[in-house]
Amino acid sequence: MTVHGFSSSGNCHKVRLLLEQLGRDYRWIEVDSSKGETRTTGFLAKNPNGRVPVIELDDGRILAESNAILCWLAEGTPYLPGDAWQRAQALAWMFFEQYSHEPYIAVARFIRGWTPPDSPRRAAELPRCLERGHAALAVMERHLAGHAWFTGHDYGVADIALFAYTGVASEGGFDLGGYPAIRDWLAQVRATPGFVAMPAPEAGVAARFARID
Template identity: 65%
Template structure:
């Protein structure tokens, strides 16, 4: 039985949950509250030295961290992670984009808005985060004008990775109303078999 150590409110953890549900893979979920320090205990750090979620326990004593690495591992051998080298590279391109150009701005703005106090000094970062996040959304909008999904005509883990925080971008102050291609793509993702919405508890 696969075990996921994750936090339901985290988009990175939601990626793993969504993929497992869509693959129909049985798994056990262990809720970890990183805000309460549960990822910094000696027991957790023995599994993941980086002290973050999500973490996938494949079997006793064998753990895999980093959400997009987990997606690649779980989707191997399925259409969601293509076998063709060029198509696989297209998926990787968008996985890297998500972690470098998208998540650091859209996800961080969401975190600040939802979980930090109104007078927290990190709120001063919001204008810059929103500017950079809007740049990422513009790239996505232009790309989706020519294809239904990120790695071409088929739904892949690239879509799962980008869906996780894009669908909740409004939480960080992003108005998706100006991105009709993204909105249509979000609906296409929600229409996929075995789709499950993110919960926050």
């Protein structure tokens, strides 16, 4: 299996984390979307949507969209519930992650790390991203006040999906100090067998994260 991904992307790290925890063999090809590498003719032939991650099997089959990849990889494993109701609950949280969480927490991180300090996006988009991102974190906090995981009774794909960008939310300007249940859950995810952290971004990006807006 070949994974085309950008190591600093939470959506790509989801796939890497599950593959590592499953003990699967794979080859990683770095595709830096911040430098336009997902817009080349060769990459667009694999995913016309021009986004990573993409997995490519030896028989030529290709699958895009991080949460679809998670579900396919986890099929038949403890990471995806066998019970239909629990599976639907996990999928509901994965849809939440893509529609109510990632568009704000991940985008805030992108604006702060990958756009110039004087970028118009900082004034135009960042305040709304912070507001809506905190709204998503509040939903997660309420759930975690009464549940250990998002996938059901055990850790699995929905936790991986939500962990990816929540784990680096501070890089988007989110203070998790007011979310004790989320902080405990993050610690639990990091303690799961086979866990791997997201690689640090390149030095210039890391330096921008370190600055206070």
